[in-house]
Amino acid sequence: MPYQPSVIEPRWQTWWDDNRTFVAVEDRAKRKFYALDMFPYPSGKGLHVGHPASYIAGDIVSRLRRAQGFNVLHPMGYDAFGLPAEQKAIDEGIPPQISTDQAIVNFRRQLKMLGFSYDWTREVSTCDPAYYKWTQYIFIKLYEQGLAYQIDMFVNWCPALGTVLANDEVIDGKSERGGHPVERRMMRQWMLKITAFAERLLEGLDRIDWPEATKERQREWIGRSEGAEIEFRVAGGDHVIRVFTTRPDTIFGATYLVMAPEHPLVAALVTEPARAAVLAYQQRTASRSELDRQADKVKTGVATGAHAINPATGEPIPIWIADYVIYGYGTGAIMAVPGHDDRDHEFARAMALPIVEVVTGGNVQEAAYCGDGTMVRSGPFDGTPTEHGVAKQRITRWLEERGAGRAVVTYKMRDWIFARQRYWGEPIPILKRDGAVVRALTEAELPVVLPEVASYLPTGTGESPLASARDWVVVDDPVTGQRLERETDTMPGSAASSWYFLRYCDPHNAAAFCARERSDYWMPVDLYVGGTEHTVGHLMYARMWQKALFDAGLVRDDEPFTMLRHQGMILAHTYYDAQQRIVPYAQVEAREGKYYRQGTTDVLVQRNEKMSKRKGNVVNPDDVIRQYGADAMRVYLCFLGPLKDDKPWSPQGIEAQFHWLTRVWRVLFDDSDTPRVDASEPSDAALRVIHKAIRKVTDDIDRLQLNTAISALHVATRDLTALAARSRAVLEPFVQLIQPFAPHLAEELWSAGLGHMGGISFVPWPIADPRYTTDEVIAIGVQIAGKTRGEIRIAPDASQEAAVAAAQASADVMPYLAGRTITRVIYKPGKILNLIVS
């Protein structure tokens, strides 16, 4: 019975299931460890190798922590609502519930094949009414806190998808999914007030162990700006325009004022002669996205004919509208200071508006000067330096005393659009009459279950397909005694994933989304592994929900994820022939650096690319496991490189890892597959090998440096093989070190090779004995041109560089090297160093 993954892997998976090995049970006497993976969207295509690349890391840490005595929660589930299932329903007529269930069956099978130590009894699926009842419940909690509200607003409307999209679902004016054009449209939308948490979302980042780049992107997305809100009276009327500025110290240089075209005051103050041009400009910008507007090279705009009084100078300045001013940011209006702001400078040049220097340091007629300097042409402030914000503070106070301004903090982030006009999502649990909210449902009325509909097609009117289920929509409400209508919008994809980590703590609770004592025990998550693409979506939303639940007294912690790590993308080696055609792996023959040969003539170029069906370079986990086994796949994905890097999958690489696992097998079994283990005393050399490996592998898993942990295990395998180690005291810890990476093989070796019953998962993790991990030092002779001249004390496996350096530093040898050059080195580690000099 040589190493046969196809035989042992299914056997151990069944054994783990039968023995409930990974079922997590709350136990206050034990320290807990919560390892969370970003749950997959169960697509019809099945698992992508990118999924295991991330899940393996969390599994390895979970397995280490279990052996270290932690009570580990390691769950898995499905983020099952979403557009692809709905698109399939439209295209193929298969109801989303059915195609999603089929996909889940396939995902579960594939995940189980990989030997993950998930507690499968805690599996959740977000489209299950028993789950989304609680998503609806949390929505109601948010509504009760004033955090869910409706507003008429400009939204990203995608006609092709028939739905509104969030800003992060729109890329370059096109929908992220499908690449359809997106336009601006005024619609009534459900919103979540994430902006109310801006300051806390920033502050919390200082308390969590996340990659710095990820924190920085969240900070940028929140976009905190300190500045002032300043009031400009409109000349000849009662209107007041408020502007937001980060440079109040430049107010004496504000030579015009610009409002966003959609600013509601525009209609009230526009003069008759300008009205037609203003209207035309407003219509033109209405359909443009914010991104496009800000990217414009050439600034456009029109004058309203009205004027405002600069509160600092008392002078009238013209009021313009221009689309470089965004309605949703600050106050939707700016004081334009062309001398010191680039965009204002461009605009002033284009429209021939005056440019005034109020801070010294540049030539403002040529270009805006944005640096610090001394205030000039600024009345009582002349001579004030602008550094360190002193001038800003003084001028803000001065304006405040005159009732014209105040210090404010503004954030770039917007509230979260929380409605989709689609079918396959959680119905929003609200009853309305004539479009206005009458009441939120109560917990007892949940879940609001998705009705069956005749057509999943978007209605195109902006209403979701649910609107056509009239029997479901119309409710004779016992509470109000009125005939009401259900909200027909559904929640966005990011709703369910904003709290799933709480449900895992208490997945079968029918009376609460998660009992407080359960979340108190398991939360916060100790290790969360997932991709960077969720940085400003899911990872931000989940933090907000946690804070809202914290405020409602429903959870203890206000940050859900203590430690976060990212995994990179798995790329594919793709081979092209001279005609740029893709060549299948099987036809690729000899390798010469970056070039490969097909048959005898063609030279192929290999590139690392994103896997895609179209390129035919997608790696299917089923095929890999069938050929090499799950353990080889797990080990290979770790060995590819640092977790967070993008790295190419290579078919040759996995074969090498399969061969390594075969050698691991041979450490425990001889050629006739008889266990080698005996009760002999271990040799010093073998103890050194194993204890060094224990130290390195443990440290590396802690730091998620899985590739170097595998290298250390390669070395240990080689050395134990060379030493023909048989001692139980060495072979047992060796198999334990293999366990997190290749758990099926380790279980087999633990039972068949070492004669244990009861599995390896909870056997206490070995501890490195420092007596065997500190390097041994021995004396070796140093010869100069064959004559012994002295001795050096170095490790028996020290490198040649280290040996030469030691010789050069030795008092005995040094005189023989003075003024000479070493021309050749003959080094036998642990024996002799011979230096040839000239």
Ligand code: ANZ
């Ligand atoms: C006058 C000024 C003078 C400005 C100057 C800058 C430099 P951040 O840092 O991104 O917050 N601004 C304010 N609201 C805007 C809006 N709705 N659309 C477009 N631009 C807007 O930038 C704040 C600055 O961006 C504000 O300060 C304002 O221009 C502009 F020498 O006011 B400033």
